[in-house]
Amino acid sequence: MQYTENLTLKLPEEGDTSLVRTDMNYNWAILDAIVISSMMHRMMIQDIKAASLTGIHAAITGNGATQDIATEISNPDEARNPTITTTNNAAPSGDVVISGLVRGVADTETLTIIPGSTVKGNKPFDTVTNIRIPAGVSGADTVSVGFGDKVGLVYEISAITKVYKVEINSVDVTSTYADKVNATYSTIDFSTISAYQDIKIFYRGD
Numbered sequence: 001m002q003y004t005e006n007l008t009l010k011l012p013e014e015g016d017t018s019l020v021r022t023d024m025n026y027n028w029a030i031l032d033a034i035v036i037s038s039m040m041h042r043m044m045i046q047d048i049k050a051a052s053l054t055g056i057h058a059a060i061t062g063n064g065a066t067q068d069i070a071t072e073i074s075n076p077d078e079a080r081n082p083t084i085t086t087t088n089n090a091a092p093s094g095d096v097v098i099s100g101l102v103r104g105v106a107d108t109e110t111l112t113i114i115p116g117s118t119v120k121g122n123k124p125f126d127t128v129t130n131i132r133i134p135a136g137v138s139g140a141d142t143v144s145v146g147f148g149d150k151v152g153l154v155y156e157i158s159a160i161t162k163v164y165k166v167e168i169n170s171v172d173v174t175s176t177y178a179d180k181v182n183a184t185y186s187t188i189d190f191s192t193i194s195a196y197q198d199i200k201i202f203y204r205g206d
Contacts, residue, residue: 039205049077050195053085053146062137069131079124079152085144088116092141094134101127124152149190155205156186165202
């Protein structure tokens with residue numbers, strides 16, 4: 001479960017009818033406008049799931065032809081990068097194309113099969129709507145689609161320095177993940193996410 005909000009300032013209580021309150025409200029409004037214009041965001045994720053090799057779709061058996069799979073798809077709990085894992089019985093080959101929504105916008109990512117291995121994508125998909133299996137996967141092999149340890153920010157950033165604080169289970173881990181922020185995809189690679197962690201990310205949008 002995750003939500004993001006602007007860091008806004010709270011106005012004084014309504015019960016204060018003094019002129020002091022009027023002046024404070026005026027100043028508060030100015031400060032609040034400054035905070036909002038600076039695009040400061042707090043992103044909170046509660047009870048995040050650990051990465052799963054089959055979290056989006058269980059093993060899909062090839063048939064030597066292109067397949068578009070749009071059923072039995074499970075979307076990640078948060079915006080996460082897709083992964084593909086293949087068996088290696090008949091040296092499968094080709095590109096698996098993941099289609100869906102990234103920050104609510106239709107997008108795709110192409111992952112090239114490495115037989116018998118897991119390939120990790122970069123784009124943080126909120127929703128996966130289609131999985132295209134290439135003709136290079138025969139009936140002797142399967143492709144599983146999961147999600148990894150890269151978490152997408154709700155709002156895009158233009159530089160890694162836009163992320164200025166990261167907490168896991170209320171512990172400041174900013175220095176650990178400062179160099180794992182990716183401005184191209186607006187993600188943070190947490191390397192290995194443990195199940196049910198609570199994550200807070202403080203950053204400035206563009």
